[in-house]
Each structure stands twice: as C-alpha cells, then as structure tokens.
Amino acid sequence: MPLKMIVDSLDDVPEALRDSYTQTDDKKFRLSVEGVEDPKALKKALQAERDARAEYEKKLKAYEGLDPEDTKAFIARFANDEEMKLIKEGKLDVVKENWIAKMRTDHEKQLKASKDAIAAESLKAGKYQAQVLDNAVRQAAAKVGVHPPAVEDALFRARAMFSLDENGNAVQVRDGSVVLGKDGTPYSPAEWLESMREAAPHWFPAMAAGSGAQQQSRASGNNGQARTVKRATFDGWTPKEKMAYSKEGGAVVD
Numbered sequence: 001m002p003l004k005m006i007v008d009s010l011d012d013v014p015e016a017l018r019d020s021y022t023q024t025d026d027k028k029f030r031l032s033v034e035g036v037e038d039p040k041a042l043k044k045a046l047q048a049e050r051d052a053r054a055e056y057e058k059k060l061k062a063y064e065g066l067d068p069e070d071t072k073a074f075i076a077r078f079a080n081d082e083e084m085k086l087i088k089e090g091k092l093d094v095v096k097e098n099w100i101a102k103m104r105t106d107h108e109k110q111l112k113a114s115k116d117a118i119a120a121e122s123l124k125a126g127k128y129q130a131q132v133l134d135n136a137v138r139q140a141a142a143k144v145g146v147h148p149p150a151v152e153d154a155l156f157r158a159r160a161m162f163s164l165d166e167n168g169n170a171v172q173v174r175d176g177s178v179v180l181g182k183d184g185t186p187y188s189p190a191e192w193l194e195s196m197r198e199a200a201p202h203w204f205p206a207m208a209a210g211s212g213a214q215q216q217s218r219a220s221g222n223n224g225q226a227r228t229v230k231r232a233t234f235d236g237w238t239p240k241e242k243m244a245y246s247k248e249g250g251a252v253v254d
Helices: 015-020 039-063 068-080 082-088 092-144 148-161 189-199 211-219 231-235 239-247
Strands: 021-023 029-031 228-230 251-253
Touching (some): 015 021, 082 092, 092 189, 148 239, 228 231
Parallel strands (some): 228 251
Antiparallel strands (some): 021 029
C-alpha cells in the first residue's frame, strides 16, 4: 500500500513508519522525503513573490514616461537646492521673502519693457507727426510762393508755432484753444506765411518776367524802389535769413 504524503493522524500510518512523518503548522502530518519540498510552502512563497511584483508594478506606473537619468539629476538638484534646505530648516519666512523679491524683480522687468515699448511707439508717432506737419508747411510754402532756399527757415519757425489736431491738420493752439484766422477757420500755415511777407520779405523774391526785370526785382519792391527792412527786424533774423536777404539786394534802414 503506497504511503500518503499528508495524513490527518498518525493512526493511519504503520507504526514502523510514523517516525518518517513530521507534524505541520496546520496540525497535520507530512511524510519527510529527501529532495521533495513542501508544496504548500512553495505555493506560499510563489504567491508572496507574485504579490510583491504586483505592488512593485503598481508603484512603477507612477513613473511612466520619466527618463531615469533626468529623474536622478532632478533628485540630486532638489536635494542640494538652497530653497529646499531653508524649508527643511523651517525658515519659511526667508523662503517667502525670496519669492516676493523674485516676483518684484520680474514685475519691474516687465514694467520696464512695457515703458520702453511705449516710449518707442511715442517716438515713432512723434516723428510721424513732425513729418506730417513739415509736409503741410511745405505745401503752404509752395502755394504762397516762398522761395525754395527759404523753406527750411520757414519750417524751423513753423515747428514752434503749429501742431497737429486730432484730424492731422496743422493748427496753432494758444491757451488750450485753436487760434482762428481772418475767415473764422483755424489759423493755417498758409495764412501765417502770407503774414510773413513784411517780417521776412526775403522769403518772397519778386519774380517778374525777363532776365533784366527779374534782376531788378531782387533789389526792388513791386513799385521799383529798393526793398528795405528795419534794423530791429533784420537783427531778429537768423544768419541764413540775413544772407538770403542780402543776396536778393535788400537794404537795411534804421
């Protein structure tokens, strides 16, 4: 009769073989055979291994997509990070002050960048407005017959007198109000240039027909008499204006 590997009681085993059985934890008796492991122990060990592997894989999922080397580098930096050291030491106030200082610095950088951008746009707009104003004065100068060499002098004076309104028109503003001309419309560069015929006559050379008449006109007014200007007026002109007037044959009187 074959021997059973496990029995509930030694009464089921011949008395001569009872010493070959060993009682197990569950109060049963197992036949001791050299080279044969306890299958329950093996199963238990196998299950423990499976449980450990399942737990490991569960934890491993939390690190999916992470590069091992990058993770190691990050952990090393994190361990040496000054801020983390302060936190570990309980110096949270210092950490908070550092954060506030960094935020303030970043805000100041952004504010400066914004101001620089606004300043650049203002400069660009100012150049554009100056160009539009100069063009308006140039057109008016051509319309009233300002001598081309004198246009730059006219522009220099006009820039201090005129500005652009919201519609881009050249106007003169005094005490916060637009100055009106003789016809009730805004005082224009053309009207101003017309008024300068007496104050700056060298801006408007007489251009009569014929070379002889033209030469005569440079030294004479419309009535054929020499063009004159008061000494006080002449002294208020720029060197360039004085030179142009002298070339036109103008005279200065006291």
